[in-house]
Amino acid sequence: MVISRGFLGRRRDGDRGGRLPPGQYDVGDRFPVLSAGPTPHTPLERWDFTVEIGRQPAARWSWDEFQALPHEEISVDIHCVTKWSKFDTRWSGVSLDALIEAVSAPMAAFVVGFSDGGYTTNLPLADATGGKAWIVDRYDGGPLDPEHGGPARLLVPHLYFWKSAKWVRGLRLLDHDEPGFWETLGYHNRGDPWLEQRYSGD
Amino acid sequence: MVGAAIQRRLTWQVAQVSAHVRDTPRCWRISLDVELGAWLPGQHIDVRLTASDGYQAQRSYSIASAPEERTLDLVVERLDDGEVSPYLTDELRAGDAIELRGPIGGYFVWQAGLGGPVQLIAGGSGVAPFLAMLEHHQAAGSDARLSLLYSARAEDDIIARERLDEHAQRAGVEIDITLTREAPDGWKGRIGRVDAAMLAEAVIPASEQPQVFVCGPTAFVEGVAEALVAQGHAPAVVKTERFGG
Numbered sequence: 001m002v003i004s005r006g007f008l009g010r011r012r013d014g015d016r017g018g019r020l021p022p023g024q025y026d027v028g029d030r031f032p033v034l035s036a037g038p039t040p041h042t043p044l045e046r047w048d049f050t051v052e053i054g055r056q057p058a059a060r061w062s063w064d065e066f067q068a069l070p071h072e073e074i075s076v077d078i079h080c081v082t083k084w085s086k087f088d089t090r091w092s093g094v095s096l097d098a099l100i101e102a103v104s105a106p107m108a109a110f111v112v113g114f115s116d117g118g119y120t121t122n123l124p125l126a127d128a129t130g131g132k133a134w135i136v137d138r139y140d141g142g143p144l145d146p147e148h149g150g151p152a153r154l155l156v157p158h159l160y161f162w163k164s165a166k167w168v169r170g171l172r173l174l175d176h177d178e179p180g181f182w183e184t185l186g187y188h189n190r191g192d193p194w195l196e197q198r199y200s201g202d
Numbered sequence: 203m204v205g206a207a208i209q210r211r212l213t214w215q216v217a218q219v220s221a222h223v224r225d226t227p228r229c230w231r232i233s234l235d236v237e238l239g240a241w242l243p244g245q246h247i248d249v250r251l252t253a254s255d256g257y258q259a260q261r262s263y264s265i266a267s268a269p270e271e272r273t274l275d276l277v278v279e280r281l282d283d284g285e286v287s288p289y290l291t292d293e294l295r296a297g298d299a300i301e302l303r304g305p306i307g308g309y310f311v312w313q314a315g316l317g318g319p320v321q322l323i324a325g326g327s328g329v330a331p332f333l334a335m336l337e338h339h340q341a342a343g344s345d346a347r348l349s350l351l352y353s354a355r356a357e358d359d360i361i362a363r364e365r366l367d368e369h370a371q372r373a374g375v376e377i378d379i380t381l382t383r384e385a386p387d388g389w390k391g392r393i394g395r396v397d398a399a400m401l402a403e404a405v406i407p408a409s410e411q412p413q414v415f416v417c418g419p420t421a422f423v424e425g426v427a428e429a430l431v432a433q434g435h436a437p438a439v440v441k442t443e444r445f446g447g
Contacts, residue, residue, distance in 0.1 A: 001252055001301070002216055002252060002299045002300065002301050003252050003253070003254050004251040004252055004253065004289065004293075004294075004298075004300065005293070005298065006289070006293045007251045007252070007253050007259075007289050007293065008253055008257075009251070009253050009257045009258075009259050009285060010285050022258075023250075023258065023260045025259065025285065032420065032444075033420045033424070033444060034444055035442060035444075036309055036310070036441060036442060037427065037437055037438065037440055037441060037442055038427035038428060038430070038431045038437045038440050038442065039424060039427065039428065040437065082262055083260050083261060083262065117437055117438075118438060147420075147424055181309075182309075184308075185307065185308035185309050186306060186307060186308045198248075199212045199306060200211070200212075201211030201212060202211070202212070
């Protein structure tokens, strides 16, 4: 390890009682935006959410139908692989448990979230269920901004935030793992911030 | 597949600062000697600083030099309220050691084998990855058309000005700089913010199917990417990278 002469750092008290994973910093009130391409704008009347088994659609909700599903209020810390963390973010959305239970897929062991614009991300079923992941359509009491993933995005707060795919349109249940967009471009397949699983091989 | 080359463990490496030069009032160019292997123009690295009590901070920086060059260069903009950048600009000096790992990222990349035309659009220090692409374009002898539209605040804020002027003389390369705050008398470039009208005029048109790369602050990238899609560029060919995170 190289000591950086004269480097003090200013956030040594900023781990907020152990809530800051290794290598992260508290971004405070800001909410940085990161995405690999232009922000899509799908009109709500054309928006739907699909759960597929393999490649076969098994359940589908229109925007209005999705709004009618039971929503949960979620207050969580989020951690971006680009090093910022944001504490106590407030969301509202539908649990993945509820969406996946709507279909019968006993073979399912993995989930791929797919989005407008072609983005995908993969999760083991165990990371997607058990009250750990949601499709959220509200942030901080209002509709979710397009640049933050609106109308709806995945929220998987216990993993790095690239897993929380913006502009999500569906889930694909699979019996095998299918690495998604960043997962095939050098980033870690699972992305646990507490294990600092940023890049492939971490 | 570009990504296939980087599926290996990225370990922390010690780099020596071989040059530390103030390039503009707010940006420094830091040249590093490090054995990283070949990187792709557009990729970034993570820098890690360690205080004497073990406290560490990490940040990502785009690589601003081509893999063919001798050093791995970063362009660091000093953020007055930043934790890492003031250290890199004010404290770090030639001869110091620093830890980094990479190269990282397999999407926002261009190499000669991908051909052209290529449109690069930068806001401020977002020009850094494009400096790597321009140097690589020259070193590789690429005949791809490469066009840069670069927004800077004032003439003094233009990063790597001399190299950009030299690149502008090369066949197939266009360097188009716009100044948003103040332009000196006799300024021959563009003036004003990058907006839809300027993009329509300055960017390789969608009919020529350019690969497009946009890098800069979030508001800049959002605005540019949105306008490009409205002007017929396929969303899938518009690749974006933002900083300010």
